[in-house]
Amino acid sequence: MKKLINDPKDVVVEAVAGFGAAHPDLVTVSLDPVFIARADAPVAGKVGIVSGGGSGHEPLHGGFVGFGMLDAAVPGPVFTSPTPDPILAATKAVDGGAGVLHIVKNYTGDVLNFETAADLALAEGIEVRSVIVDDDVAVKDSLYTAGRRGVAGTVLVEKLAGARAEAGGGLDEVADLATKVNERTRTMGVALTPCVVPHAGEPSFTLADDEIEIGIGIHGEPGRERIPLEPADRIVDRLLAAILEDLPYAPGERTLVLVNGMGGTPQVELFIVFRRVAEALAERGIEVARSLVGNYTTSLEMQGVSITLLKLDDELIELWDAPVQTAALRWGR
Amino acid sequence: MKKLINDPKDVVVEAVAGFGAAHPDLVTVSLDPVFIARADAPVAGKVGIVSGGGSGHEPLHGGFVGFGMLDAAVPGPVFTSPTPDPILAATKAVDGGAGVLHIVKNYTGDVLNFETAADLALAEGIEVRSVIVDDDVAVKDSLYTAGRRGVAGTVLVEKLAGARAEAGGGLDEVADLATKVNERTRTMGVALTPCVVPHAGEPSFTLADDEIEIGIGIHGEPGRERIPLEPADRIVDRLLAAILEDLPYAPGERTLVLVNGMGGTPQVELFIVFRRVAEALAERGIEVARSLVGNYTTSLEMQGVSITLLKLDDELIELWDAPVQTAALRWGR
Amino acid sequence: MGLDGAWAVAWMRASAAVVAEHRVELITLDRDIGDGDHGENLDRGFSAILPKLDEQPLDVTPADILKLAATTLISTVGGASGPLYGTALLKASIAVAGQEDLDADAVVALLTAARDGIVLRGKAEVGDKTMVDAWTPAVDAASAAAAAGESPARVLAAAADAAWGGAAATEPLVARKGRASYLGERAIGHRDPGAQSTSYLLQAAAAAAGEGAA
Amino acid sequence: MGLDGAWAVAWMRASAAVVAEHRVELITLDRDIGDGDHGENLDRGFSAILPKLDEQPLDVTPADILKLAATTLISTVGGASGPLYGTALLKASIAVAGQEDLDADAVVALLTAARDGIVLRGKAEVGDKTMVDAWTPAVDAASAAAAAGESPARVLAAAADAAWGGAAATEPLVARKGRASYLGERAIGHRDPGAQSTSYLLQAAAAAAGEGAA
Numbered sequence A, B: 001m002k003k004l005i006n007d008p009k010d011v012v013v014e015a016v017a018g019f020g021a022a023h024p025d026l027v028t029v030s031l032d033p034v035f036i037a038r039a040d041a042p043v044a045g046k047v048g049i050v051s052g053g054g055s056g057h058e059p060l061h062g063g064f065v066g067f068g069m070l071d072a073a074v075p076g077p078v079f080t081s082p083t084p085d086p087i088l089a090a091t092k093a094v095d096g097g098a099g100v101l102h103i104v105k106n107y108t109g110d111v112l113n114f115e116t117a118a119d120l121a122l123a124e125g126i127e128v129r130s131v132i133v134d135d136d137v138a139v140k141d142s143l144y145t146a147g148r149r150g151v152a153g154t155v156l157v158e159k160l161a162g163a164r165a166e167a168g169g170g171l172d173e174v175a176d177l178a179t180k181v182n183e184r185t186r187t188m189g190v191a192l193t194p195c196v197v198p199h200a201g202e203p204s205f206t207l208a209d210d211e212i213e214i215g216i217g218i219h220g221e222p223g224r225e226r227i228p229l230e231p232a233d234r235i236v237d238r239l240l241a242a243i244l245e246d247l248p249y250a251p252g253e254r255t256l257v258l259v260n261g262m263g264g265t266p267q268v269e270l271f272i273v274f275r276r277v278a279e280a281l282a283e284r285g286i287e288v289a290r291s292l293v294g295n296y297t298t299s300l301e302m303q304g305v306s307i308t309l310l311k312l313d314d315e316l317i318e319l320w321d322a323p324v325q326t327a328a329l330r331w332g333r
Numbered sequence C, D: 001m002g003l004d005g006a007w008a009v010a011w012m013r014a015s016a017a018v019v020a021e022h023r024v025e026l027i028t029l030d031r032d033i034g035d036g037d038h039g040e041n042l043d044r045g046f047s048a049i050l051p052k053l054d055e056q057p058l059d060v061t062p063a064d065i066l067k068l069a070a071t072t073l074i075s076t077v078g079g080a081s082g083p084l085y086g087t088a089l090l091k092a093s094i095a096v097a098g099q100e101d102l103d104a105d106a107v108v109a110l111l112t113a114a115r116d117g118i119v120l121r122g123k124a125e126v127g128d129k130t131m132v133d134a135w136t137p138a139v140d141a142a143s144a145a146a147a148a149g150e151s152p153a154r155v156l157a158a159a160a161d162a163a164w165g166g167a168a169a170t171e172p173l174v175a176r177k178g179r180a181s182y183l184g185e186r187a188i189g190h191r192d193p194g195a196q197s198t199s200y201l202l203q204a205a206a207a208a209a210g211e212g213a214a
Ligand SMILES: Nc1ncnc2c1ncn2[C@@H]1O[C@H](COP(=O)(O)OP(=O)(O)O)[C@@H](O)[C@H]1O
Pocket: A080, A081, A107, A108, A109, A110, C030, C034, C035, C036, C037, C038, C039, C041, C042, C078, C079, C080, C081, C082, C084, C118, C121, C122, C123, C124, C129, C130, C131, C132, C177, C178, C179, C192, C193, C194, C195
């Protein structure tokens, strides 16, 4: 394992400190407990939005803190949900009196720790609503299981809920919008290589030189099935088929495409993937009304990609186009 | 070699097609010959700025095409300079009557091919000036050698020259500004892993499990020396020492820090590196007035980082803060 | 002779030791069907408990120690196991609140409350391939031992043995909760890391009471 | 008997063949001290020349073919070697313009012009560890052979032999031009890929004239 780190135990704190130093205009960081908040937090009268989870998925979530998106991000240890304390601290730091929305990826650890933090916040008089993101179609959903994982679609939920909050939406309105976005979002990913968690020092799984992992999660957890390497276009078709089977589109419907790099994927590959996604959707008469291509929800140095489709309507397009000013997503100001 | 590609020969054309499809508001792409131009090119009366070079360094250069930066980018095959034809075509496409600046990284191939294209453009009545970027301190410079390489500092030259052109600067003014930026810019990089060029199918070099390559270039070419892996802070100190030895700073001078990921480096590592850069510069009394941390000049999936310092003055700060609207760099609009 | 505050302190010390000893094993189990951090998570949590144990008064009750451990785990472990083990010990603490010496029935109450806390938070049932698959047989075995008049130490030993069996029995299962549930059939053949750590923690409890080697 | 347009066509065909044959070797040499694309670059360029050769009239001159090859290399190879070999063939074409049959002196003029074109563009001197280290001994050997009254084919064979020696002689050198110059002392012990490809191209020229096997 070769990494540009010092002590593996200091990875998160040092990275957050560096992030704060690089973006003093956008954020302030707390190192104990660890969280990242908007530089102008709390914004009086605005619903605060807090997200978080294990580190190693950067720019998720810290890269999305700022005007029009998150008010705070709470990074846990690498691939491990944060504990309630920093979540509570972040929640208090961004409460502008209009309540706080927690955006939580659907992992048992994240759900439980955010749940406890929400209870504690409530006990301190802060109104909290939580929205669970579970956009990953790789996992079979059922009432009796942990359900689907929250993966790259989280970025879309954060952007759109952030826009609604910035526009003055109340807590229920913002939470309902986040729920709506989650319901219309589907993601499916593939990995070409594993990643190495700093404190573990070993790859999360091993793949042969000609194998890929279909339905990969974002924590180096194994995926749904392992198949031989195929040309990019065929891999894209597989991922799209899984997505469209789960949430079909009628011809003429509009979609937002997110092609998300897992961290170690060269950018040319992301655009080769996007090219085929656009082509395949055009063949089906689906309109790509908006798109985003890049590393947004990563798994350290993993090579691979996920494709996310969000079924758009006029409201969502307007919120997507609204100004956003964060380290990783910025337009309109 | 596992890559999300189809035929290795189609990598560049497909990636450029995908890039064009993802950013129709910013760029138009030509696939034969291959180049990427601003959607509103040519901008009448504005100096056009064209850059280019081998592919595999994305977002350089295509990701920097747009308002306030490049008018066109000309991607060659992976790690191989483009031929004069597409450079000429791009030059003609963005000539708004005020002449065209070529920003060329200092590699024999790039220099020669841009030279020929400039001659041909001149023959067609387009005024062209060329600025060679050679910011890499890893290579010993001398009158009798190919000189230093152009690496991540190119991004800064492109941004600042772009701002000057957008503000109405004439061709000489823009070229002189680009030269000034280059003269004040120094870069030094390190690689933890090699990269694999698609048509080659093999790593560009091999490193043992505990070795790193100091002074790496951006084409998978070997660096200056190979040393055992060290903690991030010590590696940063090495890179900074080489930079500051080459272009010393007096206490109180201002700098722009670019911490550039080589493509496969997890983002946490980039911020761990930035943290130490900021700390070490503070120790020397050097003011970090602006910074940029991310993957801006990559070598496919290589893991590693480069550090660039640009000695700032009021003029450069103003140009840096000027609005820019490209796929990879965007603020102010 | 019942189990007092010193036992609870010894339990937590033995837990920290056993978790540190099996850190890599728990990481490996979790890497196979999860995300490879279970050993690291617990090691971080129990390491954080250790220094706090030194500051305890002599008349500390088991409930005090359990509460201290619970809040420390909750605020240092994270992940799924942090809130689950944290809640378990919090509920256990409440179940034996005010008692200075725990008899066999109190030990059963402690274990039952812990298991119920986990089920309350995690909603897993036996057979879902989680730590509940170790806790439930442990509780059942403890009840039986207490009913048979065994000492508190022997009750814990019975619980630890049953937990070990329960952990082993997770191997052929498909998971329905936690990260392993994402794997479907591919989780078959792997032991659940949380069930395994549960059996180590209960071994530590028995060892602290003088039964078996942790 | 001099060398005509058919020879020039045969040279280019043989060049394409020899480059394809040694593509991997040239890539490997370039990977050692450059960026690993030299074989790919030349293969792309000479492959692009091939189809164009089929369309040539019977009375085509060597200069016509050299110019066609030059412009094709310039517009397809890229990198350093594209403009260098392109300029070389362009200058060579100008040097033998209008001649239908090249005698030994014309061959020397062709090679000299090619070498001078490379030096004009690349500014390398002998000893800088570039293709010039193959071209210059080739030009010298060709001059000597022509002065000794050898046939054009034998002149080319002499050039090819000298180029091979020149390429081999690059191995102990530190590079002062091209990518290998970034390596300093670490380039020592490696043969320059461009010097090596030069010797293959001159072998192809000799073979097309009936001397030696390309
Ligand atoms: N819903 C649940 N109910 C009971 N136990 C669970 C549940 N979800 C997960 N677990 C337990 O937690 C263990 C994993 O813990 P850990 O690896 O520390 O957290 P994470 O899964 O967040 O990485 C699993 O092996 C399982 O025993």
